[in-house]
Amino acid sequence: MAKISAKLVKELRDKTGAGMMDCKKALSESEGDITKATEWLRQKGITSAEKKAGRIAAEGLVESYIHTGGSIGVLVEINCETDFVARGDIFKDLAKGIAMQIAACPNVQYVQVEDIPDEIASKEREIEMGRDDLEGKPDNIKEKIVEGRIGKRLKELSLMDQPYIRDQNLTVAELVKQTVSTIGENIKVRRFQRFVLGEGIEKKEEDFAAEVAAQMGK
Numbered sequence: 001m002a003k004i005s006a007k008l009v010k011e012l013r014d015k016t017g018a019g020m021m022d023c024k025k026a027l028s029e030s031e032g033d034i035t036k037a038t039e040w041l042r043q044k045g046i047t048s049a050e051k052k053a054g055r056i057a058a059e060g061l062v063e064s065y066i067h068t069g070g071s072i073g074v075l076v077e078i079n080c081e082t083d084f085v086a087r088g089d090i091f092k093d094l095a096k097g098i099a100m101q102i103a104a105c106p107n108v109q110y111v112q113v114e115d116i117p118d119e120i121a122s123k124e125r126e127i128e129m130g131r132d133d134l135e136g137k138p139d140n141i142k143e144k145i146v147e148g149r150i151g152k153r154l155k156e157l158s159l160m161d162q163p164y165i166r167d168q169n170l171t172v173a174e175l176v177k178q179t180v181s182t183i184g185e186n187i188k189v190r191r192f193q194r195f196v197l198g199e200g201i202e203k204k205e206e207d208f209a210a211e212v213a214a215q216m217g218k
Contacts, residue, residue, distance in 0.1 A: 004028055016041050042181075044174055057186045059083045061092070065099035074102045076192035081185040094179045094187070097166060102192050104165050111189050112160045112173075120157075124150050159189065 004027045012023040012034055018041050026044075030036035060079035067073070078095045085091050102108060110116050128146045137145070155161040160173040170178070172189075180187050 004032060008032060008034070012037055012041075044177060057081050057188045059086045060187075060190075061086050061095055063092075063095035063099045065096065065103050067103050071197045072103050073195040074099045074192065075195075076102060077190040079188045079190050080183070085183050085185050088183070090179060090183055091187075094175070097164070097175070098159075098172065098189060099192075101162060101165050101172060102159065102194055105159070105162055106194075106196075107156050108159045108162060108194075109157045110159065111191065113154050113158045116154055116157060121150060121154060124153050159192070 004024055008027060009020060009023045012018070012027060013020060015034070016023070016038055018026070022041065022044075023037070026037035026040040027034075029040050057079035059082055060077065062075060062077050064076075065074045076095065076099050078091075078098065080086050080091055125146060128149050129142070160171065160176070162172050164170045164172055164175050167175075176187050176189065
């Protein structure tokens with residue numbers, strides 16, 4: 001694999017307007033070839049999406065999804081820039097797909113990693129640092145292992161980092177960027193709520209053995 005220099009990443013970023021991490025990934029996928037990396041970014045819908053990311057998105061819709069049988073329900077707010085786009089089929093299809101994604105991901109609790117409270121990350125660090133398989137390892141090695149595990153765990157909690165259920169080659173974030181490129185407006189997944197039937201209710205546990213014994217003792 002070609003070594004990707006910071007200068008090469010900057011050159012691609014200046015050319016496309018894409019984010020640094022997206023440029024680095026594009027160059028890695030393209031063996032350091034600027035032209036191929038630019039095409040990769042365009043295919044992913046990232047190039048134009050980054051340029052629109054700072055624009056205000058105050059329109060949109062609240063989409064709902066009820067899973068078959070009514071056991072799981074989802075509400076998600078997704079914003080765009082104009083009511084015209086919000087009423088369009090492309091935006092509605094995106095919203096429906098993301099609502100279904102949330103229903104299918106019971107571990108997801110936040111829109112993106114940046115939304116996760118510091119105390120959650122600190123608690124994960126505390127848990128990982130205490131694992132038996134790290135005992136006896138040098139501190140610098142232990143830190144690298146723990147950081148990797150925490151990063152992976154936080155991504156498991158983030159909606160935008162999930163592989164899209166309709167296309168596992170895309171993350172939800174990449175799907176949103178592709179749609180931004182298609183419709184020409186900024187899109188933000190603002191918030192969501194996942195409802196599971198009976199969640200949080202203390203259910204009565206039937207002790208059938210005790211009931212049978214009681215009946216036999218009569």
